[in-house]
Amino acid sequence: MEFVHLHNHSEYSLLDGMLRLSEKGPSKFLKQVAADGFKAMAITDHGNMYGAMDFYKNAAAAGIKPIIGCEAYITNGSHKNKEKGLDKTFHLTLLAKDYEGYQNLMALISKAWLDGFYYHPRIDKDILAQHAKGIMALSGCLKGEVSQELLNGTFAQACEYAKTYESILGKGNYYIELMDHGIEEEQIILPKLIEVSKSTGIPVVATNDCHYEKQEDWQAHDIHMCISMGKTLDDPNRLKSSTHELYFKSAQEMAELFSYIPEAVSNTLEVAEKCNVVMPKSGFVLPVFDIPPSFSDTDSYIKNLCQEGLAKKMSGIIPPNYQERLDYELGVIGKMGFSSYFLIVADFIDYARQNHIPVGPGRGSGAGSIVAYSLNITKVDPIKNGLLFERFLNPDRLSMPDLDIDFSDEGREQVINYVRNKYGETNVAQIITFGTMKAKMAVKDVARVLNIPVSESNRITKLIPNDLGTTIDSAIETVKELKQEIASNPQTAKLFDFAKKLEGLKRHAGIHAAGIVVTREEVSKYAPLARGSKEAITTQYEGGILADDLGLLKIDFLGLRTLTIIDNAVDIIKNMRGIDIDIDNIPLDNKKTYELLSSAKTLGIFQLESGGMRDLVKRLKPSEFSDISALVALYRPGPMESGMLESFVRRKAGQEKITYDTPLMEPVLKETYGTMVYQEQIMELSKLLGGFTPGQADSLRKAMGKKKVDEMEKARVNFVNGCAGKKINPKTADKIFEQMSKFAGYGFNKSHSVAYALVSYQTAYLKANYPIEFMCSLLTNEIGHNAIGSDDKENKIVTYIEEAKKMGFETLGPDVNHSKENFSIEEVNGKEIIRFGLEAVKNVGTEAAASIVSARGDRPYCGFQDLLERIDLKASNKKTIESLIKAGALDSLIPGKTPNSARAVMLAEMEDMLEITAKIKEEKESSICSLFGEDSSAFVSVKKKETKTAPRPLKQEQLLEMEKEVLGFYNSGHPLAKYKKHMDKIKSVTIEEINENNIKGAVNILGIITRVKKRQNKRKEDWAQFIIEDETGQMSANAYSRVYAEIAEKIENNAIVYLTGDIKTDEESARTEIMVSNIESIIPVISRAAAKVTIDIPKGYSETNSRLLNTLLERGKGITEVYFNIESPDEDKAPFLVRSQHKIVLHKALIDHIENTLGENSWTFEK
Template structure:
């Protein structure tokens, strides 16, 4: 082995979660730079990084040493231990060969699956059974031998070392020395050296690496604080007792152990004994066991034939040839069992009623997948290419990802477990890393920087996929200024940059499932994540070791479709089969052309709606194209505009060669799909479709050296087919430009089916479709509110929750939608199930009032908070009592209910139990005993309209029964304001009346107003919401007035940055409470009175005294045959405030009072 005569054997990466701070790339680079011949990875209790280390060391030309620092239990590892000071020991294990690697996999798996108690543990008995091929080092200060020496138990320490020699063999157990400046470590080292001198047990020098550079010590210390949820300045917190755990060079290690050169050389002796070859790239597809006596290939061919005859009753030669070609390629590549496994669980899914998507990814380009029912896309009809999915010249596992109904996905995974064995199936681990903002918040908490300051800085940091704090600090002047303005902020950002991207904790991959051809614990290490068993290797590493990986994706859209169809069947008696759609419904294309796509799969964004309004799709191919076009690349390249203009004939379609028309006709001459690039090279230059797929891949990755070879081949091939060099070069340039933006047509075609199906339901069964969407979004208040607004815009009534009428999910009630019980905040699945079960047990199945409800529901399932939420949401409005009255009654009703339940259990009764209960009257009065029982004890505890709505929003998340601005709409109109929906994005100014929501205040960090405060809030009215920005100058004037739930008038500039999607913000120039604005109103108060309401007019007189002002009242008497208008005299003038308006509405009802400009008096 070449290189220096030292290598590191005790090394922790960031996969020692929140303990190690090393990236494997950095460790490998450091070892290579120092000339070390090998590098070990010994993370705490796991092998998460083993394959990554193996690949990267091999690529860098050094030897990978796969290891693990295990936790060794004192007793049986399968017994949960009680918390003691040191319930387990550490031991460093290194795999010498394939046998050792497999044993290490077994040890790591057993520790998590059966031995987890505080830490993943195994015991000595298990270790002895799986010791072959493993070299062991005695470990750090937490090792058993070290611990016994520290405790003064010399004989026990010698015995323990002997035990390890017996387990691993004398030549494969080493006494591990670390010189890290810790006093007790020095003492242990002395004992270890004496033991070596007496027994001949070999020594080895290590450094327990936790971070890369000496200067990383402080950042690593912050990482430990994040792990233990402590502060850096906490004196009693856990911390490392040394600052030397960095990657030392070989020379530094030799200097540290100059008196023990053999301990240093032994690192290389151990490395030379390592001969581990992990086989990568060889696929281990499980054998499909048929229920018949057929072989896999026989069954595969039969199923393909049956599906082919069903789908193609009159096939052409092209269909036959395509099927035969695909079957032969799949057989040759050894993937027959793979296809049968997928066919089997999809078949089972449909059999148990779990909806399956029409296809996903390039698999939709396979006629075999279509015939097997794996996809529902005809690849011949849409010119989809099998080679895009499976290239016989590029051996790689096919990738068939499946969409399932979100609610049924777990049933399918459970079937796969049962079918192939629990021990052969697992979900896949994933690592949640410290993203940029999370890193800032974590570090800020550890450094004990005040939360508002950390929050302010974190919001400056870019977030989302691809966001980088390091890159932002190089380019963002504001962040640079924050970093340099304050040493504390500098440390915060520097440390967060260091920690950014490190693994924070392990989770379960949202979709990935792996199926082994034998028990997985024999193939890869396993991990227990609460109740889930997952692999310890992440998805890419599993693919490298050849395991069959599949994505079982839970797609909400399939759940929406299922629920919508169920509602249609239950309420209309219609059974609809969406998969037989002809994609030719005019109403659907009209809906799409109008951009009315809330809830329509993939088409909901504002930008997509605008594109649809421009494009006006009128065929299924247009839907396929729009899904491919609405991406940053095509939108920025101008090809979308070309597509739209050519479709509508405003721009001529040009083909550089006549042969291109057959390929590009459906996309109006624009190259939209990767398959079109493949087809062009095939038609014009004679490329095989496998070669064309290679070009497609090179274009996507923009590899110039590969592209140059393909370019010459294309020009030569085109020339051989009679295409001039000039035209061939132009076509190549066109392909190179558009091909870089091309999308997978197979995927977009499959997804276009879901798009069409959801659009078709929205166009033809809007009520059911919107109800299904609200059920699926019930935990997302903002999304439910969007659908509520869509219902209102479509003339569909959304009725409030009702304990007697509501179901668990949103349901239909005549032509209206009834609000779901489970969507009420604070009312989870268990209380809802208890309410519905109790209701159905009644005769008739209903509750008669709040008191009877409390008497019969189980208080352990439906507690006080649940009942409060029901009352606030309006679920007891059927009683006729005000919500405030009912709310005041809850505690007494629950106490009475509990007493009744105790009496019933004791066999006692109550007089009222024998009486027929009836709904309470709207006002207290005489009645039956049951009515008297339901009569509230606090009839005066009425909520104002404002409080009623605020409480309703607490329970539902938004205003449902009304809106605080509803009663002032006429006042707003009189002030010549716009609604939110009416704001013209191109206008310079807007004046609005609405409710202040989501008010946030922040300190300005730069500019003229640095250090001062500014605000943002959401202004809401009955038509929608709009963001409002309040800069410092205005905020300083109104800060004491501005608060959430205040109705205000806002005048300001309409502001929109060119790159922004969504409605423009309002930059406020003036904000005042509506009451203030009304004082300046100089019109007339108009009150409309029906004939039957004339007798109520005297009740209005006290209002004139209560709300004195200067505005006259104009009574419009709706008399027959001629209405009359009567203007009040000088003694009856009012101030048209919100209170005045509300009181008039209480007397005469809603919509009976308005503000008007001054009009001529008529009498």
């Protein structure tokens, strides 16, 4: 007997449904459905249509009639009512009968998300009635309204609801849904549902609430649900499915299950016959772009704009090769119908430039178009840089162009708003994305549900390679240790069995970081809508479906912070130097720029600042722009692992001979020293040697990149034959084709590489020629992005301040009388310095910083109270003031006191002062204040009579810790500074030396422990993770259980230690870490190294201190000799050295006494 499944939850019922729809075409599940003889099936995901188009095209491709539906949430009141407890929500199975029904279903689900979301996206009967045409419904599962009334014992009401739905949808468009999964409540209402059918004349239809493919998948589904709820499998309080029957049953099983009412089964065919959604083949649906009336169409208008734009770039005369290329591209674009596309993009980019919003020079393959260049969409000359139009738009393959545009992160939203205003708010939406359970994620998620310790889960997942496209099966196949682990450990085998069932499933919905869809009519006419985070309206279809299947205009508006950095630096240069720099037209042969690059001083340089990249830059020593482009292309896993990168470096340095299999290859490969670096080079060689057309060359590039063997073999024959015409013998031609095939897998998009290399060059040019302005801009643009107190992120403000110091630029701390909101440049004693911005202090936001700078104006603050009275205390709260004090930003308000004293005083007085100031401000408008006129000092002096004892100055350690807390670094000094003089004597390296010199193996580090995290392994043994930092940087450290047991008491936040360990690179994160083998306090280390200690004794040293010093020297007997360097009472005589009788062991009390009474630099030791 035939049967059609009408109630199915795909993987788009996120973290619930497990039915897969696509795997580079129809999924195995859909293929099996077709093989089992099912002619049709429906998709009815929970409250969404995420998977509707994915299902439609893949089901059809598998030979199955797709029925698009949704298990909707319907409320018995208004869907807009969001008051708790007023309305109940029920389930209703909706199916689209035709294209109009599909559009109405999209409208319903869109309204549910945009207007009716309250725990779930909800519709109501009124809007169902408004969009009922072309829709049919089934009464739903146990949570359907009819079923709920029957469970409540109100049969008559159940019948009324059934008749209401039938009247809304029309006779023949509503069915009573029968389900039997062996659930107790179903057994109660099944006969009653049949009675409702008989009583109302509404037909019945049998369904199974399918969530997974096979019956044995029930436990994997249970785990899937646990992941959704954040529960473990053994949690007694978790929600559990009461049946194992939610699988895709055979037609025979369904027939047997409902043998007592066969019409319920046959009616599934009837429903399927009524559902015939056919998507129109409308081609590309671009928004209408208005052109001036003097032009007949968009083709003539774009041609005019391009001629004018290119002539301007060519100083009035367009060279013949440029004109030929322009005519060719315009012909292809016009033939494909994409003139409007380019005009739309050029329009909003022109808006950005007109409104001083920085736009990137290009991104992706679009930089290869001279039309884009002529329209000022890109700033890269494609002919000069050897870029190919066909890499962007293949004339042999009709597909929507894809121009991704970089804007400054600050201006991106303004450009999107322009597009919204121009084409209509309802015609623009953001695009949804779906995260999937990748191999590692699936294993970690399942491990959590199975209650496997995190440390064990991490150990296992570290065995799974990070390579793109790695699956659990490929990892087991390639990693011997993983295969052995699964074979020997039943728990791990079980973990991987379940993880494989969940791997690749959709896990969560998000918003594409940049994607925007712009439509001719309202977006909801083409795709259902949802509401994402921050109330953003998104499509329910992903970008690929919107562009490729529906033909809609999808544009990526990307925010690139580097463009803001460049723009800010250019503004600073103009304001300070009066120099107006056109960053798009700087010389590409600037000597200082290449000197900076060759010395690898590339911190802050776009794409070139990582440790590995700096090492590469140093070895390659770029000497021309093409070298920078190659760097961007080569610094990737493929070229690095294949040896291609090293070969390139050696060839540039003249250490490896450059050879060509035929001289014809030299013009194509010369700029990359005979190495195939770019995809465009593969395309050029196939045209030049094999006689391929531009379209064929791009198709070959794709086939080689994706290893499409059949296509490649056909192309090989054509290539060898084409080479014969160039007098290249078949053996050589075959060798060249093999090389092309090999390098195509690593080849990079040259258009993208050149465009991004230009941004890299622009930042390097600014750093080399206007270093202080560039560093100031760089620091400013880290505000809000830095990570003060973060356990996981580098605080780049600290990194860049250190870089500025190395460049010879002093950075002064924040000061309310000098600082601006952002970092700024000041002249102090004839020297330019960088001043810390107020906004960069923790807990000081934009509003507070602006208030402080604005209130200061041209009149500096003259005291703490003056500051509090003048600033807006609503913008600057107690936490803000406290942070400013700790940062040292208020030190200048108490002149004559040390920072230690000034900060102690203000911290002690802060609360009282804030209270007094708040009252003054409150009463300034009152009659009390009028007694004193405008001057409130008399009032204040009364309040200040009750003075407290002056607080003790902060200890230097306290002061530094406070600075670290709110600035992210020590500004007034460093806790390790006093030990710097000892470092060479105790065999210690700095973290900077480790990173710069790529040191591996055993090291000793003198540093401070921060961010301690105590852990437990699977054996419940304690271990610790922490950060070890010194004046030059920081590094992650791990003290595993065996070592930790011996040194646990020494691992404390802010402890100064001498750490010994091995430097390793973590394969999973590619991060350098130190595996700790020992930790000691610094004093015993110095004591062991010290053969001789010299203590400086000034004249006038008190007898009390002398006696105490002698007592402390007596305390620790050892082998270290003690000498006194005694200052002579006679100023004309040099100090004299006296050997004491003491032989000691250095200890903390002794060193503290010496430093507290004589100064930190009053003692030294020799080995």
